[in-house]
Amino acid sequence: MIVESPQNPALASRRDVVPAGDYYMQVIKAGQSLRILDLEGNQAADTLFYNANDPSERYSAIDTIREQANVYLSAGSSLLSNLGQPMLRISADTCGRHDTLGGACATESNTVRYALEKKCMHACRDSWLLAVAENPQFGLTKRDITHNINFFMNVPVTDAGGLSFEDGISGAGKYVELVAEMDVIVLLSNCPQLNNPCNAYHPSPVEVLVWDAA
Template sequence: MTETHDAEAGTATTTAARAHARSQAGTVVDCMPVLPPPPGTLWSETVAGGNYTHLALPAGTLVTLTDRDGDACAHLLLYVTARPWERLNTADTVKVQWNAYLGTGSQLLSGDGRVLATVTADTSGRHDALAGTSTAARNTTRYGDGSPQGPSPAGRELLTLAAAKHGLGRRDLPPSLSFFHGITAAPDGTLHSTGSAGPGAAVTLRLEQAVTLLIANTAHPLDPRPAYHCTPLQVLAVPGAPTGPGDPHWDATPEQHRAHLNTTALGVR
């Protein structure tokens, strides 16, 4: 009997399939969650290129995203867990802060003028709040397949799967932010890729409310390379405390001060 036939015979019955599945316990692969999470952490996971993850985390959590090998691109959506209709608004994130380029100190704002997260550290400097993520139609045209299970999955399709885990649908997906692949806006309004910062670049977000994160790790839609490139993304969440009065991020600008007042006024944390 060939090796293939042996494998098939080993899962030919329910009992055999269960035994085979249980025999995989303890197997560690390159991209997977660490369970149980390391001491002092809430979650630790490596997300493969072309895959996604989703996390519901308490206020104050510090979420560090790391571009491990230099070609990750983290497309993020954020929702207030208790009020998922309040969610990331990239247009407000840009216009309220008078800055289209994210970096240390930037706030990620909802459409209600409240802070969802603050960028507390950034060694990449290559992010995008303008282009959004890729679509199935675009990836199919560029790479031949944009489906979630294909070799070049689109960000919107992966975010749709992540959203479904929290009772949300495609109509609940606003434009996303992208970390680790930069863009610049030319005077005529066209957007141009500046590529990635390279292996080990990291960004840390402090969640200012209890937030649900959806993350798709997939090639940026403006990546000029003809082939689909996306390498693993590391996600680490550790406990912390949200920004309060006296914190430098609270009073960095009048706009940020007002956003924090909006956030705390109704006791939404």
């Protein structure tokens, strides 16, 4: 569902451009709004969320999909934790839908999907592990890397019940915006994937904007 945001980018309290292959890791307070902006189009932003006060509580694809009875996320979707609590709500979305099933690229999946020589290519899981290692103040480790949301990524479910990684449906300037229902750690990997048609084989930057609660 397409819903425009009333937020003014000029009034954002924080703005960060995240290059392709880099990560973003910050705490978003309850009531703050977070926008992920696809600057050049068809980029994938693989994102994890954790309760900032107890990171053992984190985004759960299973609970979110079950409660909303939909494998795609868009405006109005509530992101639930593994304890069944609302973590964030998508308040605006100009892309239309976001993937919950495709997972994140990793050296292992690069090898299986593409070729043995792709194993050493940079992957989203690498970005998350680097973020965790460089930010020990959040108390996260490798074991905390779980299922994620692929904002802007197009992963249709086939008639046979499988998944297909297709050309992206996003475009330059499209965004998804979320309101935090609790203090959350946002861990985003701006996908470096060179083999996936979702980003037209051209990874590009995204921008993350944050507005304080009204």
